Each structure stands twice: as structure tokens, then as C-alpha cells.
Amino acid sequence: MGERFTVDVVVVGGGLAGLAMTTRLTAAGFSTVCVEAGPRPSAETAERDKRTTAVLMPGVETLRKAGAWDAIAADAQPMMGLRILDCGGKTPDIREDVLFEAAELGDGPFGWNVENGKGRLALADRIDALDKAELICQAKITHFMTRRDAIFVTLSNGASLRAKLLIAADGRNSFIRETANIGHRDWEFGQKIIACRVSHSQAHDGISTEMHHVGGPLTFAPLPGNSSGVVWMNPDAEADRLIDLDDDAFREELQDHSQNVLGQIETVQDRAVWTSAICVAKGLTAPRIALIAEAAHAFPPIGAQGFNTSLRDVETLAGLAEQADDPGSADILKRYARQRMPDILARTVGVDLLNRSVLSSVGFVRDIRRAGLGVLGRTAPAKQFAMRIGMGG
Ligand SMILES: Cc1cc2nc3c(=O)[nH]c(=O)nc-3n(C[C@H](O)[C@H](O)[C@H](O)COP(=O)(O)OP(=O)(O)OC[C@H]3O[C@@H](n4cnc5c(N)ncnc54)[C@H](O)[C@@H]3O)c2cc1C
Numbered sequence: 345m346g347e348r349f350t351v352d353v354v355v356v357g358g359g360l361a362g363l364a365m366t367t368r369l370t371a372a373g374f375s376t377v378c379v380e381a382g383p384r385p386s387a388e389t390a391e392r393d394k395r396t397t398a399v400l401m402p403g404v405e406t407l408r409k410a411g412a413w414d415a416i417a418a419d420a421q422p423m424m425g426l427r428i429l430d431c432g433g434k435t436p437d438i439r440e441d442v443l444f445e446a447a448e449l450g451d452g453p454f455g456w457n458v459e460n461g462k463g464r465l466a467l468a469d470r471i472d473a474l475d476k477a478e479l480i481c482q483a484k485i486t487h488f489m490t491r492r493d494a495i496f497v498t499l500s501n502g503a504s505l506r507a508k509l510l511i512a513a514d515g516r517n518s519f520i521r522e523t524a525n526i527g528h529r530d531w532e533f534g535q536k537i538i539a540c541r542v543s544h545s546q547a548h549d550g551i552s553t554e555m556h557h558v559g560g561p562l563t564f565a566p567l568p569g570n571s572s573g574v575v576w577m578n579p580d581a582e583a584d585r586l587i588d589l590d591d592d593a594f595r596e597e598l599q600d601h602s603q604n605v606l607g608q609i610e611t612v613q614d615r616a617v618w619t620s621a622i623c624v625a626k627g628l629t630a631p632r633i634a635l636i637a638e639a640a641h642a643f644p645p646i647g648a649q650g651f652n653t654s655l656r657d658v659e660t661l662a663g664l665a666e667q668a669d670d671p672g673s674a675d676i677l678k679r680y681a682r683q684r685m686p687d688i689l690a691r692t693v694g695v696d697l698l699n700r701s702v703l704s705s706v707g708f709v710r711d712i713r714r715a716g717l718g719v720l721g722r723t724a725p726a727k728q729f730a731m732r733i734g735m736g737g
Contacts, residue, residue: 520635
């Protein structure tokens with residue numbers, strides 16, 4: 345028998361979302377343990393995760409309340425605009441070009457682009473600095489048992505924990521979601537996501553560029569210096585062909601599809617690949633359990649919705665918990681589900697429709713989408729409304 349600890353909350357999963365949840369709950373006064381199956385985030389693990397994530401301003405506020413924002417911001421790039429280009433004609437030429445500028449909504453940037461690996465490292469360091477938080481790595485939850493006023497959790501390292509609330513932030517194949525018998529729906533698009541880093545000859549000026557090509561979007565998310573994180577979505581066969589190319593040939597393809605929006609693509613580093621899919625849980629809670637982030641909703645990376653939706657889960661749950669003594673009471677969990685589910689379902693439908701319309705090879709669907717983008721770009725109130733919705737408003 346290992347040791348038994350009593351804490352307020354156990355968070356399962358030390359991805360960006362689980363670590364953010366842990367720091368935010370600790371700032372709200374709860375003793376919180378985060379259990380992560382993988383190694384502790386380090387400079388080495390940071391090098392391995394090639395994803396970058398656009399954290400929009402409402403999410404920045406949550407990380408600020410968690411006391412983690414300054415350390416994350418040190419390596420992040422402010423995003424001053426989002427440029428959407430329609431390239432959905434017979435050739436990859438630009439047919440429509442709309443720039444959404446942060447200045448249209450007020451002072452300051454839309455948000456900041458963060459390298460996932462560096463963000464996780466900053467959050468893990470923050471947890472180490474907090475008395476009431478702990479990160480246990482290379483351990484999994486093997487078993488949990490719910491009682492009326494507590495949940496008992498057993499870890500693979502032999503330790504056991506008693507808590508008032510168990511939060512599942514263990515990703516799209518969530519063990520907690522499955523074991524708690526919370527159903528989910530998932531579907532794929534026959535599409536893969538290639539992510540990599542590039543350097544380029546022209547400055548990005550803090551603008552994120554999303555190019556809607558036939559088959560999927562190609563996004564350049566700005567990073568410090570003349571470099572960007574690339575997310576390129578394509579139907580499976582085309583993605584497989586691109587992945588198999590050597591670095592030079594891949595760089596040339598990227599150059600062609602980028603239409604020189606950032607000048608010459610000079611270097612391409614570290615290609616990685618994901619399957620494009622949606623996964624959405626049918627419920628967000630079970631007794632003493634709450635699902636957040638990709639355990640509750642996973643989207644293809646289009647419109648920067650994934651992690652930002654997760655940060656709204658974090659803020660809602662922490663905000664409700666800090667008004668109560670018992671963060672896992674039935675009342676708190678009911679209010680959490682009621683407040684988050686409509687937003688999650690709306691974002692799921694929005695991302696699904698947007699991805700299908702970009703993926704579509706049907707000419708008139710592409711032409712309608714292009715026309716819609718053009719009207720949006722020329723109608724100031726509609727443009728501002730779309731920006732506020734995208735930001736989570
Ligand atoms: C290419 C790409 C680009 C993206 N770009 C954006 C973007 O610009 N903006 C945006 O908002 N979102 C973006 N996203 C989504 C974003 O990256 C994720 O939402 C974000 O990383 C948070 O994921 P997570 O913490 O929920 O899950 P994960 O990162 O999957 O973390 C889950 C963690 O749980 C651990 N775990 C699993 N099972 C167990 C267990 N039983 N016990 C203990 N630990 C366990 C895993 O080891 C893992 O560390 C992108 C995604 C991709 C693939």
C-alpha cells in the first residue's frame with residue numbers, strides 16, 4: 345500500500361489544459377494535484393511538441409488569474425491581426441483577402457501565439473512554485489471510486505488520493521470519461537494535419553494568415569522573429585504524399601501554396617502529423633467528476649478554437665468552485681455543465697461546418713463561402729461581430 349493524500353482537487357492530464365486548470369484552481373485557494381502519464385515538461389519535451397496555440401485575450405485573462413501568464417508571455421508572439429485568404433479556385437491563386445485587425449476592437453492584440461512545449465514548461469514551473477499545488481508525472485490513474493462526499497483515486501505508482509473533485513483533462517481518448525460511462529461522439533474528415541515550424545524572408549507583423557485551399561486550410565501562426573508555426577490540413581492521400589517528401593521538396597510545395605505571403609520560405613523544421621477529427625462528450629459531468637478540454641471536446645485546428653474553448657471550461661469551473669466550499673458538489677457540477685455545454689456544441693457545429701466548407705471540392709460551395717468572406721470583410725458591424733464570436737464573446 346502506498347501513501348494516501350487528501351486534497352481538494354485531482355486533475356488528470358498535464359497537457360496545456362490540465363496544467364492551466366491546476367494553476368487556476370490553486371489561485372482560487374484549492375489544494376490541487378495534477379497527475380500526468382508522461383515525463384515532466386522540460387526543455388527537451390518542449391522541443392518535441394511542435395504545436396503552437398493561439399491564446400486569445402479571454403484565455404490570457406484566465407492564465408493571468410492563474411499567475412502563469414507572465415512566464416508564458418516571455419516566449420510568446422502577440423497577434424495583431426488575422427488574415428483570411430480564399431484560394432479555393434481551380435488554381436491556388438488568392439481570390440479573396442480579408443484582414444481582421446485587433447485595432448478594430450480596441451487597443452492591444454487579439455491574443456498571443458504560444459509554443460505548446462514552452463507553455464507547458466512555464467505552467468509546470470509555476471506549479472512547482474506553489475505550496476498548494478503538485479505535479480506528479482509518469483503516473484496514471486488506475487482506479488477511482490466515488491462516495492457521497494469524496495472521490496478516491498489510485499495511481500499506478502501505488503499512491504492514493506482522496507479529493508472532493510476529479511477533473512478529467514486526459515485528452516481526446518479520456519480514460520476517466522470512458523470509465524465514468526460518459527458517452528461521446530466522434531467523426532473524422534478523411535483529412536490529416538501537418539504541423540511544422542518555418543522561417544521566412546518577410547516579417548509577419550504579428551498577423552496570423554489562414555489560407556483556405558481546396559482540401560483544407562494552410563495557416564501560418566506568427567512566432568517571435570521571422571518565423572511561424574504552420575498547420576496544413578489536406579485530404580489523407582495528399583497529406584501522405586506531402587509527409588513522404590524530403591525537406592526540400594516539402595519546402596517547395598509550401599512555397600507554392602503560400603503564394604509568397606511571407607516571401608521565401610527559408611527553412612522547414614520538424615514536420616509532425618495528426619488525424620483531423622471531432623470528438624464531443626455527451627455530458628460533462630458524473631458524480632464528483634468534471635470533464636474539461638479535449639476530454640470533453642476536440643476539434644481540428646481551424647479558427648483557433650481548441651485550447652481557447654478549453655480555457656473557458658477552466659475559467660467557468662474555477663469561477664463556480666471559488667464561490668463554494670465544496671468544488672465537487674452536485675450543484676457546482678450541474679451549473680458547470682449548464683453553462684459550458686451550449687458553447688461547446690455551438691463551437692463544434694461551427695468548426696465542423698467551416699472545415700467541411702473549406703474541404704469541399706464542390707465549386708458552388710466554395711464560391712458561396714468566398715462571397716460570404718468578401719461580404720464580411722466589407723461590412724464593418726458584421727466583421728466586428730464575427731471577431732467577437734471568434735474571441736469567445
Ligand atoms: C496541430 C495542432 C494545432 C493546434 N492549434 C491550436 C490553436 O492555434 N489554438 C487553439 O486554441 N488550439 C489549437 N490546437 C488544440 C490544442 O493544441 C489543444 O487543445 C491543447 O494542446 C490542449 O490539449 P489538452 O491539454 O486538452 O490535451 P492533451 O494535450 O492531449 O493532454 C492530455 C494529457 O493527458 C495525459 N494523459 C492521458 N491519459 C492519462 C492518464 N490516464 N493518466 C494521466 N495522464 C494522462 C497525456 O499524457 C497528455 O499529456 C491545436 C491542435 C493541433 C493538433
